[in-house]
Amino acid sequence: MTLRIVVLASGGGSNLQAIINACAAGDIEASVVGVASDNPSAFAIQRAANHQIDTAAVTPLDNEARTSFDSRLAQTISPWRPDLVVLAGFMRKLSVSFIQHFPNSIINLHPAMPGQLPGINAIERAYGEFAAGNRSSSGVMVHFVPDEGIDTGPVIASMPVVFEEHDTLHDFEQRMHATEHQLLIGAIRTIISQRQKVTTP
Ligand code: GAR
Numbered sequence: 001m002t003l004r005i006v007v008l009a010s011g012g013g014s015n016l017q018a019i020i021n022a023c024a025a026g027d028i029e030a031s032v033v034g035v036a037s038d039n040p041s042a043f044a045i046q047r048a049a050n051h052q053i054d055t056a057a058v059t060p061l062d063n064e065a066r067t068s069f070d071s072r073l074a075q076t077i078s079p080w081r082p083d084l085v086v087l088a089g090f091m092r093k094l095s096v097s098f099i100q101h102f103p104n105s106i107i108n109l110h111p112a113m114p115g116q117l118p119g120i121n122a123i124e125r126a127y128g129e130f131a132a133g134n135r136s137s138s139g140v141m142v143h144f145v146p147d148e149g150i151d152t153g154p155v156i157a158s159m160p161v162v163f164e165e166h167d168t169l170h171d172f173e174q175r176m177h178a179t180e181h182q183l184l185i186g187a188i189r190t191i192i193s194q195r196q197k198v199t200t201p
Contacts, residue, residue, distance in 0.1 A: 001029075003028070003030035004031060004033045004082050004084070005030050005083070005085075005086055005188070006033060007019060007034075007088050008077075009035065009088050009089050009090055010038055010039045010090050011042055012044065013035075013043055013044025013088070013089070014180075014181065015088035015089060015181060016048065018181035018184060019032055019088070019188070020053070022188075028185060029192055030084075030188060032048070032053050033080045034048075034056065035053055035056075037056075038090070038092055044089070045057060054080065056077070058076050066095050067097055070098035073094075074097075078101065083195075084106075084107065084191060086188070089109070093150060094106070095148060107145065108142070110141055110143070112126065112139065112140070112151070116138070117151075119150055122138075122151075123138075123169075123176050126172075127167075127169045127173075135163070136163055138161055139159055140179045140183050141158035141159075142155070142183055142184055144156065156190055156191065157186055158183070161175050
Protein backbone atom coordinates (compact mmCIF):
# COMPACT_ATOMS: atom_id res chain seq x y z
CA MET A 1 0.00 0.00 0.00
CA THR A 2 1.34 3.40 -0.97
CA LEU A 3 1.62 5.71 2.04
CA ARG A 4 -0.24 8.98 1.49
CA ILE A 5 1.96 11.80 2.78
CA VAL A 6 0.88 15.39 3.44
CA VAL A 7 3.74 17.82 4.05
CA LEU A 8 3.39 21.03 6.06
CA ALA A 9 6.19 23.52 5.33
CA SER A 10 6.71 27.23 5.97
CA GLY A 11 9.88 27.85 3.97
CA GLY A 12 12.17 26.67 1.22
CA GLY A 13 11.05 23.06 1.23
CA SER A 14 14.35 21.29 0.58
CA ASN A 15 13.11 18.45 2.80
CA LEU A 16 9.82 18.34 0.91
CA GLN A 17 11.91 18.02 -2.25
CA ALA A 18 13.86 15.12 -0.71
CA ILE A 19 10.57 13.31 -0.03
CA ILE A 20 9.23 13.99 -3.52
CA ASN A 21 12.48 12.70 -5.04
CA ALA A 22 12.51 9.57 -2.85
CA CYS A 23 8.91 8.78 -3.87
CA ALA A 24 9.72 9.28 -7.56
CA ALA A 25 12.83 7.10 -7.31
CA GLY A 26 10.88 4.33 -5.56
CA ASP A 27 13.11 4.64 -2.46
CA ILE A 28 9.95 4.78 -0.34
CA GLU A 29 6.57 3.30 -1.16
CA ALA A 30 4.83 6.62 -0.71
CA SER A 31 3.32 9.55 -2.51
CA VAL A 32 3.06 13.22 -1.54
CA VAL A 33 -0.66 13.91 -1.96
CA GLY A 34 -0.70 17.48 -0.72
CA VAL A 35 1.43 20.31 0.62
CA ALA A 36 0.09 23.05 2.88
CA SER A 37 1.81 26.14 4.19
CA ASP A 38 1.05 29.01 6.54
CA ASN A 39 3.13 31.16 4.20
CA PRO A 40 1.66 31.71 0.72
CA SER A 41 5.05 32.72 -0.70
CA ALA A 42 6.89 29.68 0.67
CA PHE A 43 9.07 28.14 -2.04
CA ALA A 44 7.81 24.76 -0.78
CA ILE A 45 4.46 25.56 -2.45
CA GLN A 46 6.22 26.20 -5.75
CA ARG A 47 8.20 22.96 -5.46
CA ALA A 48 4.97 21.01 -4.97
CA ALA A 49 3.26 22.77 -7.88
CA ASN A 50 6.25 21.89 -10.09
CA HIS A 51 5.37 18.25 -9.47
CA GLN A 52 1.60 18.68 -9.96
CA ILE A 53 1.01 18.07 -6.24
CA ASP A 54 -2.07 19.73 -4.68
CA THR A 55 -1.18 22.77 -2.57
CA ALA A 56 -2.94 25.02 -0.09
CA ALA A 57 -1.88 28.20 1.67
CA VAL A 58 -3.62 28.60 5.02
CA THR A 59 -2.68 32.10 6.10
CA PRO A 60 -3.23 33.14 9.73
CA LEU A 61 -5.86 35.88 10.04
CA ASP A 62 -5.36 39.00 12.19
CA ASN A 63 -5.65 38.06 15.87
CA GLU A 64 -6.84 34.57 14.97
CA ALA A 65 -6.77 32.08 17.85
CA ARG A 66 -4.34 29.21 17.33
CA THR A 67 -7.15 26.66 17.64
CA SER A 68 -9.12 28.41 14.89
CA PHE A 69 -6.13 28.41 12.54
CA ASP A 70 -5.44 24.77 13.37
CA SER A 71 -9.04 23.81 12.71
CA ARG A 72 -8.90 25.48 9.26
CA LEU A 73 -5.61 23.71 8.58
CA ALA A 74 -7.07 20.31 9.59
CA GLN A 75 -10.13 20.90 7.38
CA THR A 76 -7.86 21.83 4.48
CA ILE A 77 -5.64 18.77 4.60
CA SER A 78 -8.23 16.14 5.69
CA PRO A 79 -9.66 15.69 2.16
CA TRP A 80 -6.17 14.59 1.08
CA ARG A 81 -6.66 11.61 3.47
CA PRO A 82 -3.10 11.57 4.83
CA ASP A 83 -1.63 8.39 6.31
CA LEU A 84 1.26 10.52 7.51
CA VAL A 85 1.61 14.27 8.12
CA VAL A 86 5.23 15.43 7.90
CA LEU A 87 6.23 18.74 9.49
CA ALA A 88 9.20 19.70 7.32
CA GLY A 89 10.14 23.18 8.44
CA PHE A 90 6.61 24.03 9.58
CA MET A 91 7.22 26.86 12.01
CA ARG A 92 4.00 26.91 14.02
CA LYS A 93 3.06 25.10 17.18
CA LEU A 94 0.08 22.81 16.54
CA SER A 95 -2.67 22.45 19.13
CA VAL A 96 -3.99 19.19 20.58
CA SER A 97 -7.19 19.51 18.54
CA PHE A 98 -5.17 19.39 15.32
CA ILE A 99 -3.01 16.52 16.58
CA GLN A 100 -6.11 14.48 17.50
CA HIS A 101 -7.28 14.61 13.89
CA PHE A 102 -4.24 12.55 12.84
CA PRO A 103 -3.46 10.20 15.76
CA ASN A 104 0.06 8.70 15.78
CA SER A 105 0.50 10.05 12.28
CA ILE A 106 2.36 13.35 12.65
CA ILE A 107 6.14 13.50 12.54
CA ASN A 108 8.47 16.49 12.88
CA LEU A 109 11.99 17.08 11.66
CA HIS A 110 14.24 19.16 13.93
CA PRO A 111 17.85 20.18 13.36
CA ALA A 112 19.22 19.15 16.76
CA MET A 113 19.69 15.99 18.79
CA PRO A 114 16.81 14.85 21.06
CA GLY A 115 16.28 17.20 24.00
CA GLN A 116 18.56 19.89 22.59
CA LEU A 117 17.95 23.36 21.13
CA PRO A 118 14.16 23.28 20.69
CA GLY A 119 12.54 26.07 18.67
CA ILE A 120 13.71 28.22 15.79
CA ASN A 121 17.24 28.82 14.48
CA ALA A 122 18.65 25.64 16.06
CA ILE A 123 21.39 25.41 13.41
CA GLU A 124 22.57 28.99 14.02
CA ARG A 125 22.41 28.52 17.80
CA ALA A 126 24.47 25.32 17.63
CA TYR A 127 27.04 27.10 15.45
CA GLY A 128 27.18 30.02 17.92
CA GLU A 129 27.96 27.58 20.72
CA PHE A 130 30.65 25.90 18.57
CA ALA A 131 32.21 29.30 17.76
CA ALA A 132 32.25 30.12 21.48
CA GLY A 133 34.09 26.83 22.15
CA ASN A 134 31.15 25.21 23.92
CA ARG A 135 29.99 22.59 21.42
CA SER A 136 31.69 19.96 19.26
CA SER A 137 28.64 18.46 17.56
CA SER A 138 24.95 18.82 16.97
CA GLY A 139 22.64 16.67 14.85
CA VAL A 140 19.23 16.02 13.41
CA MET A 141 16.19 14.11 14.62
CA VAL A 142 12.77 12.98 13.48
CA HIS A 143 10.13 12.37 16.13
CA PHE A 144 6.42 11.72 16.50
CA VAL A 145 4.30 14.69 17.60
CA PRO A 146 2.02 13.37 20.39
CA ASP A 147 1.26 16.72 22.06
CA GLU A 148 1.99 20.44 22.02
CA GLY A 149 5.61 20.08 23.15
CA ILE A 150 8.06 21.99 20.97
CA ASP A 151 10.39 19.65 19.08
CA THR A 152 9.79 16.80 21.53
CA GLY A 153 8.16 13.39 21.27
CA PRO A 154 9.10 9.75 20.71
CA VAL A 155 12.23 9.72 18.54
CA ILE A 156 12.11 7.72 15.30
CA ALA A 157 15.66 8.48 14.16
CA SER A 158 18.52 10.79 15.01
CA MET A 159 22.00 11.34 13.62
CA PRO A 160 24.87 13.45 14.98
CA VAL A 161 26.66 16.02 12.82
CA VAL A 162 30.16 16.81 14.05
CA PHE A 163 31.77 20.25 13.70
CA GLU A 164 35.00 20.43 11.72
CA GLU A 165 37.78 22.78 12.76
CA HIS A 166 37.36 25.46 10.10
CA ASP A 167 33.59 25.14 9.62
CA THR A 168 31.76 28.27 8.56
CA LEU A 169 28.06 28.48 9.36
CA HIS A 170 27.41 27.78 5.68
CA ASP A 171 29.58 24.61 5.70
CA PHE A 172 27.82 23.33 8.80
CA GLU A 173 24.38 24.21 7.45
CA GLN A 174 25.09 22.29 4.24
CA ARG A 175 26.05 19.14 6.16
CA MET A 176 23.02 19.50 8.45
CA HIS A 177 20.63 19.79 5.51
CA ALA A 178 22.23 16.84 3.69
CA THR A 179 21.84 14.81 6.90
CA GLU A 180 18.20 15.91 7.27
CA HIS A 181 17.34 14.82 3.75
CA GLN A 182 18.79 11.37 4.41
CA LEU A 183 17.41 10.93 7.92
CA LEU A 184 13.88 12.01 7.03
CA ILE A 185 13.61 9.43 4.23
CA GLY A 186 15.01 6.75 6.55
CA ALA A 187 12.42 7.67 9.20
CA ILE A 188 9.56 7.46 6.70
CA ARG A 189 10.88 4.08 5.55
CA THR A 190 10.88 2.91 9.19
CA ILE A 191 7.26 4.01 9.62
CA ILE A 192 6.23 2.22 6.42
CA SER A 193 7.85 -1.04 7.52
CA GLN A 194 6.35 -0.78 11.04
CA ARG A 195 2.88 -0.30 9.57
CA GLN A 196 3.38 -3.21 7.18
CA LYS A 197 4.22 -5.44 10.17
CA VAL A 198 1.04 -4.33 11.95
CA THR A 199 -1.21 -4.95 8.94
CA THR A 200 0.38 -8.22 7.76
CA PRO A 201 -1.30 -11.26 9.43
C1 GAR B 1 14.98 22.36 8.46
O1 GAR B 1 16.30 22.63 8.88
C2 GAR B 1 14.16 21.77 9.60
O2 GAR B 1 14.91 20.87 10.38
C3 GAR B 1 13.80 23.01 10.38
O3 GAR B 1 13.41 23.91 9.36
C4 GAR B 1 14.24 23.67 8.20
C5 GAR B 1 13.37 23.59 6.97
O4 GAR B 1 14.16 23.50 5.80
N1 GAR B 1 12.75 22.77 11.32
C6 GAR B 1 12.74 23.29 12.56
O5 GAR B 1 13.58 24.07 12.96
C7 GAR B 1 11.59 22.85 13.45
N2 GAR B 1 11.76 23.35 14.76
P1 GAR B 1 13.50 23.23 4.38
O6 GAR B 1 12.35 24.25 4.24
O7 GAR B 1 14.59 23.48 3.40
O8 GAR B 1 13.00 21.82 4.37
